[in-house]
Amino acid sequence: MKFQLDGLDIYFPYPHVYPEQLSYMTQLKKALDAKGHVVLEMPSGTGKTITLLSLLTSYLLQTQPTVRKIIYCTRTVEEMEKVMEEANILYHCLQQERVMDGHFLCVGLASRKHLCLNEQVFSYGEGFMVDGRCRSLTASWIREKAKADPSIPQCPFYECLEQQMDEMMIPSGVYSIQDWRRWGERNGWCPYFYARKLLAFANLVVYSYHYLLDPKVSQLVSRELPQDAIVVFDEAHNIDNVCIEALSVWVNTSTIDDANNAAMYLANRIASAKGQSFAMLQQEYQNLTQGQTIHHWLVSSSFNASDWEMSQPSIHDVHQTLEETVPPSIRKAEHFIAYLQSLIAYLKNLLNRPEALEMTHTKFLQELSQQCPVDVKSFRFTSDRLSSLLRTLEIGDWSRFRSLDSVAELITIASTYSSGFAIIVEPFEIKSHAWSSPVLQLACLDASLAMMPVTRKFRNVVITSGTLSPLDFYPRMLNFRAAITASFNMSISRRCVLPLIIGMGEDRVLLTSKFNQRGELQVPKSYGRILIEISKVVPDGIVGFFPSYEYMELALDVWKENNLLDELQTMKLLFIETSDSAESSLALRNFRTACDIGRGAIFLSVARGKAAEGIDFDHHYGRCVVLFGMPFQYTESRELKARLRYLRERFQIMENDFLVFDAMRQAAQCAGRVIRNKSDYGIMVFADRRYARYDKITKLPRWILQFLSEDQIYIDIETALTKIKQFLLEMASQALVK
Ligand SMILES: Nc1ncnc2c1ncn2[C@@H]1O[C@H](COP(=O)(O)OP(=O)(O)OP(=O)(O)O)[C@@H](O)[C@H]1O
Numbered sequence: 001m002k003f004q005l006d007g008l009d010i011y012f013p014y015p016h017v018y019p020e021q022l023s024y025m026t027q028l029k030k031a032l033d034a035k036g037h038v039v040l041e042m043p044s045g046t047g048k049t050i051t052l053l054s055l056l057t058s059y060l061l062q063t064q065p066t067v068r069k070i071i072y073c074t075r076t077v078e079e080m081e082k083v084m085e086e087a088n089i090l091y092h093c094l095q096q097e098r099v100m101d102g103h104f105l106c107v108g109l110a111s112r113k114h115l116c117l118n119e120q121v122f123s124y125g126e127g128f129m130v131d132g133r134c135r136s137l138t139a140s141w142i143r144e145k146a147k148a149d150p151s152i153p154q155c156p157f158y159e160c161l162e163q164q165m166d167e168m169m170i171p172s173g174v175y176s177i178q179d180w181r182r183w184g185e186r187n188g189w190c191p192y193f194y195a196r197k198l199l200a201f202a203n204l205v206v207y208s209y210h211y212l213l214d215p216k217v218s219q220l221v222s223r224e225l226p227q228d229a230i231v232v233f234d235e236a237h238n239i240d241n242v243c244i245e246a247l248s249v250w251v252n253t254s255t256i257d258d259a260n261n262a263a264m265y266l267a268n269r270i271a272s273a274k275g276q277s278f279a280m281l282q283q284e285y286q287n288l289t290q291g292q293t294i295h296h297w298l299v300s301s302s303f304n305a306s307d308w309e310m311s312q313p314s315i316h317d318v319h320q321t322l323e324e325t326v327p328p329s330i331r332k333a334e335h336f337i338a339y340l341q342s343l344i345a346y347l348k349n350l351l352n353r354p355e356a357l358e359m360t361h362t363k364f365l366q367e368l369s370q371q372c373p374v375d376v377k378s379f380r381f382t383s384d385r386l387s388s389l390l391r392t393l394e395i396g397d398w399s400r401f402r403s404l405d406s407v408a409e410l411i412t413i414a415s416t417y418s419s420g421f422a423i424i425v426e427p428f429e430i431k432s433h434a435w436s437s438p439v440l441q442l443a444c445l446d447a448s449l450a451m452m453p454v455t456r457k458f459r460n461v462v463i464t465s466g467t468l469s470p471l472d473f474y475p476r477m478l479n480f481r482a483a484i485t486a487s488f489n490m491s492i493s494r495r496c497v498l499p500l501i502i503g504m505g506e507d508r509v510l511l512t513s514k515f516n517q518r519g520e521l522q523v524p525k526s527y528g529r530i531l532i533e534i535s536k537v538v539p540d541g542i543v544g545f546f547p548s549y550e551y552m553e554l555a556l557d558v559w560k561e562n563n564l565l566d567e568l569q570t571m572k573l574l575f576i577e578t579s580d581s582a583e584s585s586l587a588l589r590n591f592r593t594a595c596d597i598g599r600g601a602i603f604l605s606v607a608r609g610k611a612a613e614g615i616d617f618d619h620h621y622g623r624c625v626v627l628f629g630m631p632f633q634y635t636e637s638r639e640l641k642a643r644l645r646y647l648r649e650r651f652q653i654m655e656n657d658f659l660v661f662d663a664m665r666q667a668a669q670c671a672g673r674v675i676r677n678k679s680d681y682g683i684m685v686f687a688d689r690r691y692a693r694y695d696k697i698t699k700l701p702r703w704i705l706q707f708l709s710e711d712q713i714y715i716d717i718e719t720a721l722t723k724i725k726q727f728l729l730e731m732a733s734q735a736l737v738k
Pocket residue numbers: 014015016017018021042043044045046047048049050086465466676677678
């Protein structure tokens with residue numbers, strides 16, 4: 001269908017548009033007109049994806065006929081495929097309406113792990129192995145040598161693509177991962193490199209957050225995107241954590257050992273280099289001495305898309321680094337290796353300390369400079385200098401240098417930024433105080449560092465999710481100005497959500513998962529009784545979320561000791577998410593089967609886990625969600641403490657405000673799992689008295705608050721059960737009327 005919104009024709013593929021979709025489009029259009037960024041919270045399952053695609057496409061078709069580029073970032077491949085399905089529906093609508101004057105291309109891009117067609121390479125499974133094997137077949141010098149020596153293996157899909165690339169025409173349409181694989185199989189081309197190539201011509205690009213936020217990947221894939229492209233981050237409630245992860249580096253003792261072996265291997269290769277290799281090393285040294293930049297050197301000869309990855313810089317403002325000449329102390333390959341070895345020895349010393357350590361990254365660099373035989377300026381060049389050396393030695397498969405690369409990346413990032421980082425060494429796993437492998441972390445504390453290149457480059461960045469409250473937090477943490485922030489109610493023809501805050505359990509036990517009160521086993525016991533009572537009245541699927549695996553284990557032990565587990569299983573089958581993803585996927589499949597056959601089941605999981613983030617418990621799979629406690633982060637963690645300190649000093653965000661914000665966004669995310677579309681309905685039980693407090697409750701999204709009346713707050717289990725029964729009766733009678 002087609003309708004007018006503020007003077008713009010909107011092409012929408014469904015016969016009706018929901019009121020919240022209209023409100024969303026109105027605000028989004030205002031932000032586009034204002035050429036500003038926007039933060040929008042939309043109730044779960046009310047069609048956010050199609051609303052975004054429809055408004056943005058209609059807008060670009062009419063206002064920017066020459067640019068027309070939307071970059072839609074999702075967190076997972078599954079989410080990406082869902083977006084592609086909606087894009088396909090929209091594409092057919094646009095075709096029917098005959099609004100496209102020419103080509104319209106939607107490209108979904110994922111890593112080689114998903115797109116590679118070469119069975120031998122694909123069979124390596126792990127992403128970095130697949131990447132490494134692919135590069136060893138496609139690097140320019142390997143292909144060059146293969147011309148003279150046919151025994152050198154190449155990838156037929158890459159070769160075919162290279163030969164036919166210029167004649168290729170791809171029809172308009174939407175190309176998901178599966179479409180690319182089919183397309184590649186039919187034509188004998190590599191879908192990965194083909195999809196990457198087509199990014200430049202695509203009107204709609206759908207890929208993972210990392211392609212924009214991780215500086216290593218964004219330099220490689222997204223650097224040519226035009227500034228007037230519109231960028232969307234969907235499901236962005238954890239975007240700050242993605243940013244932080246992108247610039248953090250972890251090394252443990254096995255990383256150090258691997259890095260050391262790799263450095264020794266390189267030292268031997270350099271020492272024994274003869275003939276062509278020796279000449280290449282000499283050439284590299286001369287080029288660097290004569291003032292040639294690394295960038296220039298790397299791209300100097302017959303460079304291809306595969307080689308780019310080997311020159312990938314590790315930081316976003318690397319352009320500056322690349323344009324500078326390499327400091328003399330690391331120009332010679334053997335000097336550079338000696339420097340790497342002293343760097344590894346220094347990190348090893350830090351890891352071997354018996355006690356924990358936290359220091360600013362500037363202090364770390366100062367100490368390091370006293371141990372390493374190079375000038376401080378060299379630190380920033382470490383990653384690029386390593387890339388150059390591996391390229392010079394014609395090493396195609398980088399997978400065996402992964403640990404060395406991590407060490408180089410750590411030092412490069414630490415020396416690039418003046419603030420926003422800490423060095424943290426944990427000699428053991430701090431929650432349990434159990435001895436395990438020590439870990440050294442370069443912890444990024446400032447999410448805005450990874451986000452800034454995006455918000456500065458692109459005029460319109462859309463941050464959106466079902467759970468973003470309080471909305472002003474995101475612009476503050478990510479350091480950008482939002483032209484519009486808005487949250488929308490759910491339009492209702494019926495009450496489809498029943499939120500309940502239970503403050504007291506059996507025997508009027510005050511419910512709380514507070515860390516320092518976890519010794520009081522009455523609370524987990526009460527949680528068990530609550531689940532049993534709810535299971536008696538709620539049909540089909542129930543999903544329970546704990547703040548952590550440790551707390552879930554504690555509760556299960558208490559339930560077992562008190563025979564609550566047996567009682568529970570007389571009503572429903574019980575499935576549990578663990579940290580093992582294969583085991584959890586099986587549990588989830590069995591849970592769904594139990595719901596399908598009408599037996600009903602319970603799935604127990606943790607906030608921030610896979611089920612909380614990416615699994616839909618729609619319709620009979622999730623009639624009720626129970627939050628056992630509040631999902632606060634583990635506040636004794638050094639990393640969290642350092643981040644809290646930084647947020648206070650840099651952004652004036654108080655510790656408690658951040659912790660509450662974070663716990664409430666996770667809680668809302670868990671609760672939202674049971675409402676996945678407009679025909680769905682579900683009960684949300686917040687079982688912790690702290691949810692009733694003003695500072696917590698007000699941080700729930702509007703679309704949950706709109707269903708939360710006074711008499712649903714701080715109630716006991718009996719009152720809750722009465723309300724649940726009433727609600728289920730209402731839902732059943734409405735279904736009968738229909
Ligand atoms: N106006 C509409 N009429 C009919 N169906 C719609 C309409 N809008 C969206 N839908 C459908 O509703 C379903 C839910 O949409 P979608 O997954 O985009 O929701 P969402 O808001 O992104 O949810 P979440 O943010 O929780 O993932 C999809 O199957 C979509 O095709």
